[in-house]
Amino acid sequence: MASQYLKADVLARAEALGIKARQIVEGLRVGDHKSPFRGFSVEFVQHREYVPGDDIRHIDWKSYGRSERYTIKQYEQETNFACHILLDASKSMQYGEGDSNKLEYAKLLTAVISYLVVRQRDSVGLYVFDQKLRIKLPASSSLVQVNTILRTLEEIEPDEKTEIGPLLEQIAETTRRRGLVFVISDAFDEVEPLLKGLRALRYLGHEVTLFHTLHSDELNFPFSGNLKFDGLEIPEEIKTRPHLIRPNYLRIFNAYLEELQKGCNASRIDYVQLETTKPLVEVLPQYLVRRLQMGRG
Amino acid sequence: MSFLNPWMLLGGLAAGIPIALHFLYRARYKPIPWGAMKFLRLAVEQTSRRLKFQELILLIIRTLALLLLALALSRLTTCVGTKGTGPRGEAVDAIFIIDTSYSMNAKEGVQTRLDVAKEAAIKVINGLPAGSTVQIITCSDRATTVGPRSPSNLDQAKLIINGLKATQQATDYLPGLIEAVNAFERTTGNQKEVYLFSDMGRNGWESQSSAIRDKCTEIKNQATLYLVRCANQPIYNVSIIDLKPQTVIPHTGERVPFTVLVKNTSTETVKNLTLSLEVDGKTNEKEDQPIEKIAPGEIRAINLTAKIEEAGWRILTAKLNTDDLPDDNRFSKVLLIRKKVRVLMIDGAPDERDPERSAAFFLGHAILPVPERPAELREKYHVRLSVLRTREVSPSSLNEQDVCILANVPLTGPNALSPEVVRRLTEFVKGGGGLFITGGPNLEPKSYNRGLGSEGEKLLPSDIVDFAIRPENDPVYPDLSSAEPFSFLGKFAEKGSRLNMLKNTDILTYVRVQEPEAGTAQVLMRYTDGSPFILSRRHGDGEILFLTARADRWDWGYLATNPTFIPLVQGVLTQLVERSSSGYNLIAGQTLRYLPNDTNKSYVLTTPPKDSRSPEEKIKLGKPIPVVGSDRNGLIVNETSTAGIYIITPEGEKDGQPFAVNPDPREIEGMDPLTDEVINDLIGFKAIYFGASEESDAITSNTRSKNERTVWILSLVLIFIFGESLWAWYCSKAW
Structure with a gap:
């Protein structure tokens, strides 16, 4: 556990809040989470009309006595859930120095989430991708899984360019079991394919969260002087005087953010923008509080 | 700039x-990785x-x-020179054009205008910034850069200015302006200024206004042009503009009448003048004529007589008592007084049976208006006449003649003048001889035009068209009002003169000629229908006069029997004889050319004094040299800017050939100064003006600072x- 990605202060506040799944997830083990499979537990939820094919053992005869209608009793059942973390390790994630490096920030976030999920006795899996899926760690709830993830994170080097959309569809096909999906990426891809991939996950019943990891430079474009921008993902260089193009860049970038955010909202995908210059210790709790509030609501 | x-x-x-x-x-560019x-x-x-x-x-x-x-x-x-790039700061390259035409000798109080100009020029020099240069150009109708040798030597410039003297040439600013533009080449400074010190006479601006405008614009593009007015008051002046014999050929032994033309060039009436005429400076025999008053602009012919005692080259001088402009108060004329004027008359229509019907009859009597008997009378008369028929004339007949008369001479047919004689006539006239052609039926147009006219020797003042025949009851008359005042015919037009009778001459037929082209010939008098009566053409040193009427029998009219016929013929002879002296009577600035008979001798030129305080100068001319346009060696004198008598004498001898140089008459035609506005219109921009008495320092300094665009x-x-x-x-x- 002595990984650089598990910082004590981060973990302390994250643990205090825990991760409460807002949706009911399917679990293999009984835990704090509610199963989507209603019917066989002690906590009654509702009645529904009997339809041929239903097990007659679940008919509520008391209700039949009152209403002379066959009804089935449904119950909620707390389950374990599977959390899939999809980490973008493309070269564009390499941007930023020190703590503000996007990939490092994303790795930290991955580690924290993994730890929290496992500590809740839920299972967590990791997918590392760039243009293609590079690493796949199937979900597991054992504490060894955290170690495995942390080791994996430490070994990840950025490579290739982001092409997240098709990849999400590919991952969706392999994770049929519904759960939580955290996509951690700068999402420098075409918006439509990306949304398409996210919607594919969502279609399978996953609760999808996009941690849009961005550096403040990318958000604010605060440069001046004569700069030569060398493409991290593609061999391209652009020489310009950035202060002169800043308004245009911000307009284009904000339009992109707006389009992405709107697309996510429309598909009920949780969109979380992370600015790597803001410490995770402040950002993550805020997110979890918001998530919890939404779950209770 | x-x-x-x-x-x-x-x-x-x-x-x-x-x-x-x-x-x-x-x-x-600073590289930065970017996603x-x-x-x-x-x-x-x-x-x-x-x-x-x-x-x-x-x-x-x-x-x-x-x-x-x-x-x-x-x-x-x-407005300053573009070529100056030297590091001379505010130093000015000043170019002074100083008008030295003779109007600058006009009095301005106790000074002359030239004195005023000199003072103004020196004042400008004193006000020039340190390191400035000055070039001085004198300008009349020609310009000369007179120094200083080193333009930065301002003291020398002042000395030169103080020593300037006016010429007797007319004003024309163009040569001075051209010279000023040329002077730019000799400047190295940054600021150029051109000053024109003058009385701003109209003549100077208008004579070549278009070229002056161009040149001023050129100056304006390179320099600042200052026009310094040196005249404050109008000139009270009467000018002698001509002196000529009347209708009597100047000869020895008796007083001969002359006409002196005077003109009041001022704007007010000039009173109480006295005009005198003397020969060879002999004041004891001069004749005076008072002029009570003469109106502004009036030209008056004054009759004076002079007694010529000896034949040879005589100098006649008309003098006027003083006015504001002394230069034109004196007019000299050099005349060759012949013992006998030799006239050859070629009779183109002789009539032996009835001599009165000969073409030469009336002309001969008019040329020799003395009785035939006793013969001594004609011997003593100052004209010797030879009459020849056309067939008797050879080229050598013209040798030693002063005037030749073609009286109704045919150029075609059996009695035609030979082509050799026609060609000899050309040489004769060119050498100073006079040719008088009279009309008549023998002047067949084609042969005349081909022989003497534009297709031949070009002696005819104008080509003949045909014979104009008038109805007997509708003749034409000589129109006195059309008489050229500066010719001998001017006398015929004088009011009250008995010569006015010429206008009563009925002319029924005359030789109609083409209107002469300007510059080639001159119509001296016309008929009342406007056709030329007498025409003149100059050729070389001689002159041709063409009488389009008949001077013999009276079936073409009655000229020969008119009482004025003799004075008319005498006038013709007088003009033709006088014309032979024209090469010896020059206008100031003209080139003096002398072709001496003895080309082995060395010659000395005596020039007139430049002013009353200067002595005559003697300049060695050396031996005659080849002269352009002549097959003889000759002497050329270009410097004749001062009016007076120039004498070329063989070295060591006493007597020489005199030449009379008179002030340029063009000057008096436009001495009135132009206003600033008119000058601005003429030159096309606003020049900077100031009066010679004004403080030039303030004006020039102000202009210089205005020119700076910092x-x-x-x-x-x-x-x-x-x-x-x-x-x-x-x-x-x-x-």
């Missing part, structure tokens, strides 16, 4: 700084054209601002800087 601190123009190289920085910064290339590329694509344009504008503004700054520091001045350019620099700031701010705070 020039610069007072031209070295500061090197500061213009600073304009390269923004350009260099532009390229330097473009070359030096969001897609958005950056889009932003650049959408912005780059605008950015490039904005950057270009900024670059231009900054470059121009620096250039203008350098321009301001180099102290750009306009303040304007600095203002422009500020505007550019402000514009740059605005533009940079507009272009997203590019600073």
Whole structure:
């Protein structure tokens, strides 16, 4: 556990809040989470009309006595859930120095989430991708899984360019079991394919969260002087005087953010923008509080 | 346009700084790895054209601002020389054009206008900034740069100015302006100034106004032009404009009448003048004639007689008592007084049976108006007449003749004048002989035009068209009002003269000629229907007079029997004889040409004194040299700017050939000064004027500072800087 990605202060506040799944997830083990499979537990939820094919053992005869209608009793059942973390390790994630490096920030976030999920006795899996899926760690709830993830994170080097959309569809096909999906990426891809991939996950019943990891430079474009921008993902260089193009860049970038955010909202995908210059210790709790509030609501 | 601190123009190289920085910064880009290339590329694509344009504008503004700054520091001045690039600061290259035409000798109080001009010029020199140069050009109808040898030697310039004397030439500013433009080549400074010191007479501006306008514009483009007025008061002046014999050939032994033409050139009536005429400076035999008054602009012919005692070259001088302009109060004429004037008359229509019907009959009697008996009378008479028939004439017949008369001479047919004689006539006239052609039925147009006219020897003043025949009850008459006043016919037109009777002469038929082209010939008198009566043409040193009426029998009219016929013929002879002396009577500035008989001798020129205080000068001319246009060696004298008598004498001998040089008569035609406005109109821009008595320092200093554009350019620099700031701010705070 002595990984650089598990910082004590981060973990302390994250643990205090825990991760409460807002949706009911399917679990293999009984835990704090509610199963989507209603019917066989002690906590009654509702009645529904009997339809041929239903097990007659679940008919509520008391209700039949009152209403002379066959009804089935449904119950909620707390389950374990599977959390899939999809980490973008493309070269564009390499941007930023020190703590503000996007990939490092994303790795930290991955580690924290993994730890929290496992500590809740839920299972967590990791997918590392760039243009293609590079690493796949199937979900597991054992504490060894955290170690495995942390080791994996430490070994990840950025490579290739982001092409997240098709990849999400590919991952969706392999994770049929519904759960939580955290996509951690700068999402420098075409918006439509990306949304398409996210919607594919969502279609399978996953609760999808996009941690849009961005550096403040990318958000604010605060440069001046004569700069030569060398493409991290593609061999391209652009020489310009950035202060002169800043308004245009911000307009284009904000339009992109707006389009992405709107697309996510429309598909009920949780969109979380992370600015790597803001410490995770402040950002993550805020997110979890918001998530919890939404779950209770 | 020039610069007072031209070295500061090197500061213009600073304009390269923004350009260099532009390229330097473009070359030096700080690399930065970047992931969001897609958005950056889009932003650049959408912005780059605008950015490039904005950057270009900024670059231009900054470059121009620096250039203008350098321009301001180099102290750009306009209206000054473009060629001057030397580091001489505010030093001025002044070029003085000083009018030395004879109107500048007019009195301005106790001084002459030239004295006023000299004082003004010296005042300008005293006010020139340190290091300035001066070049002095004298200008009449020609210009000469008179110094100083070193233009920076201002003391020498002052000495030269003080020593200037007026000429008797007319005013024409063009040569002076041309010389001034040429003088620019000899300047090295930054500021050029041209000063014209003159009375601003109309003649000087208008004689070649178009060329003057061009030249002034040229000067304006390179220098500042100052016009310094040296005349404050009008000239009270009467001028002698001509002296000529009347209708009597000047001869020895008796007083001969002369006409002296005087003109009041001033704007007010001049009173109580006395005109005198003397021969060879002998004042004891001079004749005086008082002129009570003469109205402004009036030309009056005054009759005076002179007694010529000896044959040979005589100098007649008419003098007027003093007025404001002394130069034209004296007029000299050199005349060759012959013991006998030799006249050859060729009779083209002799009639032996009835001599009165001969073409030569009446002419002969008019030429020799003395009885035939006793013979001594004709022997003593100052004209010797020879009459020959056409067939008797040979080229040698013209040798030793002064005048030849073609009386109704045919050029075609059995009695035609031979072509050799016609050709000899050309030489005869060119050499100073006079030719008188009278009309008649033998003047067949084709043969005359081909022989003597435009298709032949070009002696006829104008080609013959045909014979104009008038009805008997509708004759034409000589029109006295058309008489050329400066010819011998002027006398016939004088009011009250008995010679007015000429106008009563019925002319029924005359030789109709083409109207002569201007400059080739002159109509001296016309008929009342406007056709030429007598024409004149000059050829070489001689003259041809053409009488289109018949001078013999009276079936063409009654000229030969008119009482004025004898004076008319005498007048013709007088003019033709006088004309032979024309080469010895010059206008100031004309080239004096002398072809001596003895070309082995060396000659000396005695020039007239330049003013009353100067002595005569003697200049050695050496031996005659080949002269252009002559097969004989001769002597050429170009410097005849001073009016008076010039004498060329064989070295060591006493007697020589006199030449009379008189003031240029063009000067009196336009001595009235033009106003500033009229001059501005003529030259096409506003020159800077000041009076000679004004403080030139203040005016020139003011003009010099006005010409400097530093303040304007600095203002422009500020505007550019402000514009740059605005533009940079507009272009997203590019600073």
